[in-house]
Amino acid sequence: MTLFDNLLVILCLVGASCFFSMSEIALAASRKIRLRQLADEGDVRAERVLQLQAHPGSFFTVVQIGLNAVAIMGGIVGESAFRPHFIALLQPWLADPWLGKLxxxxxxVLVTSLFILxxxxxxxxxxxxMPEWVALRLVAPMSWCITVLRPLVWLFNGxxxxxxxxxxxxTARNDExxxxxxxAVMNAGAEAGVLDRGDQQMMENVFEMQTVSVTSAMTARDTLVYFLLQDSEEDIKRKITEAPHTKFLVCDGQLDTVKGVVDAKELLIRVINGEQISLEGSNLVHNTLIIPDSLSLSESMEYFKNSRADFAVVMNEYALVVGIVTTNDLQRAVMGAWSLHESEEQIIARDANSWLVDGVTPITDVMRAFGIEEFPHSQNYETIAGFMMYMLRKIPKRTDFVNYAGYKFEVVDIDAYRVDQLLVTRLDALDKAQ
Known part of the structure; x- marks a missing residue:
């Protein structure tokens, strides 16, 4: 055979090896979601690739048979094809045995380099x-190879x-x-610029709704503004003026004796019409939804959906009111900072290394704001104030602090035993200042 004939044979072997290499990588790297989408659109080739991914044994057996056979043949042909020409080239300068060895x-080296490259x-x-593009175009010839080499496939596969x-x-591929x-996909999309960081955060919040308790989104008991059945018209007007909400909880004598809810618009209509406002024995008080404090945010959303309500009282196992929650609160939990008015922000940056944090800030919001993966035994508390109480093992007082995850959490304001505000500072910034 001439040098041209040998080169032609080598190139054919390289092409065969290229085919098997591309088939192997394309099948392994093809995304099942993308292939399923193409199959649903009517692409038969995508369905065949999915079948090979589900049962890849025969496919990889053929690939290994092809790659090893081509590599062995390439070595045999290459040595006999190029060695005489190298001998003729080096004969004027070298003699045996170095001539034959070199x-x-x-x-x-030449044949190996051609195959590697x-x-x-x-x-x-x-x-x-582009794994899906390659897999769709090579699945037909690969299926033909599997059929032709079926006896060898059966032997080696067995x-x-x-x-x-x-x-x-x-041996089964886990595609769960x-x-x-x-x-991970959302993070990759955000880093690539395909997904906006705000959209990414909102989608992560949606997934967290199944694990985050409703108490993290509610208005806590100690900040509730509510009416008593015994309140006079002047008391009702004063409370509305001080806290202009759309709905108010109505109780009998004390907070834990819930009677219902009153809509501020109905009160406004009575005021406009010059009618007297009285909650006792009137049709102003409507029934309200009551949910347990053990529900997650997604379960609470389902309650609202089924009852067609937008306001609920959150009670604990002792039938004590722990707070109220509305659909706006649940929306805020998903939307995060997008739905917060500036005056409602619970985490306010003082400078690049310190923040003022409201004591009732949900622990999940603190984790996101400061990039903290997890808090210790977080199932025991819902807020940053609860974290301080758990870590200190006492009722916190002013200047008490906890160092955790590279931050110093210091109590700076107390309101009747309640942690009202904390100062969060980076520890490395404190070390540099000292």
Missing amino acids: SFLLSF LADLMPKRVAMA LANGLFKLLHIP ITSDDIY
Whole structure:
């Protein structure tokens, strides 16, 4: 055979190896979600790729048979094709035994380099860059190879399955998508600029609704403004003036004896019409939804949806009112800072390294604001004030502090044993200041 004939054979072998390399990487890297989308749109090739992904044993057996066979043949052909030409080239300067050894080494390096560059690196990088596109175009010839080599596939696949079974190694591909996978996709999208950071945060908040308690979004008991059945018209007007809400809780004598809820618009209509306002024995007080404090945000949303309500009283196991929650509160939990008025912000930056934090700020909001992965035993508290109480193992007082996750959490304001405000400072910033 001439040098041209040998080169042609080598290039054919390189092309065959390129085909098997691209097929292997494309099948492994193809995204199941994208393939399923193409299959639903009527692409038969996508369905065949999905079938190979579900049962890849025969496919990878053919790939390994092809790659090893081509590599062996390439070595044989390459050595006989290029060695005589290297001998003729080096004969004027070298004599045996160095002439034969160096010629063999050069032919080996040349053939190996061709296979590494053209049959391995380049096709695999192309397949990694666009796996679905490559997989769709190579699935038909790969299926044909599987059919032709079925006897060998049956033999080697059976041996491999027997060894896997003996070693208790699973062979089925796990395509279950977890919440961590979705978080990773959203983070990648945000880093690539495809997804806005605000949209990413909102979607993460939606996923967290299943694990975050409703108490993290409610208006706490100690800040509630409510009416008593016994309140006079002047008391009602004063409370509305001081806290102009759309709805008010109505109780009998004390907060824990809930009678219902009154709409401020109905009170306004009575005032406009010059009618007397009285809650006792009137039709102003309507029934209200009562939910347990053990519900998650998503479960609370379901309660609102089923009852067609937008206001609920949150009670604990002792039938004590712990707060109220509205659909706006749940929306705020999802939308985060987008739905907060400036005056309602619970975390306010003083400078680049310190923040003032309201004591009732949900612990999940603190985690997001400061990039803290988790708080210790967070199932025991819902707010940053609860975190301080848990860590200090006492009722906090002014100047008490806790160092955690690179931050100093210091109590700066107390209101009747309640942690009203904390100062959060980066510890490395404190060390530099000292």
